Amino acid sequence: MPSNVEVFGFENENIRGNVWEKYKAKKGVVDRLGIIFSDPKVLFAGNKVHFKDRFFLCKGGYCCDILGPSKYRIGSVIIKYTTDKLGNIKQPFDYTLFPWMFSEQTYTKLKTLNVDFSVATHDIKIGCTNEDYQHIDITPCQESIWQAKAELRAKILEEAKPIWDYIKRGIASDLSVEEIKDLLGGTPTAGGADPSTKLDLDSVLSQV
Numbered sequence: 704m705p706s707n708v709e710v711f712g713f714e715n716e717n718i719r720g721n722v723w724e725k726y727k728a729k730k731g732v733v734d735r736l737g738i739i740f741s742d743p744k745v746l747f748a749g750n751k752v753h754f755k756d757r758f759f760l761c762k763g764g765y766c767c768d769i770l771g772p773s774k775y776r777i778g779s780v781i782i783k784y785t786t787d788k789l790g791n792i793k794q795p796f797d798y799t800l801f802p803w804m805f806s807e808q809t810y811t812k813l814k815t816l817n818v819d820f821s822v823a824t825h826d827i828k829i830g831c832t833n834e835d836y837q838h839i840d841i842t843p844c845q846e847s848i849w850q851a852k853a854e855l856r857a858k859i860l861e862e863a864k865p866i867w868d869y870i871k872r873g874i875a876s877d878l879s880v881e882e883i884k885d886l887l888g889g890t891p892t893a894g895g896a897d898p899s900t901k902l903d904l905d906s907v908l909s910q911v
């Protein structure tokens with residue numbers, strides 16, 4: 704057998720069929736995360752989307768007439784450190800990388816925090832007040848652990864590459880205008896333009 708062939712049972716976690724479990728904050732648990740990037744100007748990927756059965760890219764016009772204004776869905780690759788429930792790093796040091804998809808509200812929170820604590824140089828702690836709606840509180844940490852050692856940083860950047868590709872593909876489906884018309888059935892949905900209804904719906908669905 705050639706030496707570069709691996710043998711395994713079902714424990715091989717490198718085989719994921721190109722599907723990645725998305726990060727979800729849990730109520731009563733504080734997570735310590737870092738946003739993974741190689742270029743500090745490229746922290747997120749995102750696009751304006753609608754949701755009807757699935758996320759799809761806004762093409763302007765018909766989709767907005769039926770569903771109301773489109774909103775950004777944003778993604779980034781994050782490292783979730785292995786911590787206790789208060790977000791304190793546990794020994795031995797370990798971590799998992801996740802795609803994190805979030806709504807405009809979470810982006811705004813990150814942006815506010817970034818003014819005083821750059822998310823490029825500080826990890827963040829996430830507390831969750833509502834799991835279903837993914838209402839989260841974000842606080843900065845002193846340092847960015849994943850970047851503390853060049854060797855660890857290089858390893859993590861390599862591991863993050865396929866997840867970054869997954870995020871760029873996975874923001875929303877790129878439907879044609881005809882496909883959007885088929886999906887929306889041509890009948891305006893009741894309450895579709897009600898911004899208060901849409902806001903809550905979006906924040907739930909953006910985490911699906």
Ligand SMILES: [Zn+2]
Nearest residue numbers: 761763766767
């Ligand atoms: Zn639209």
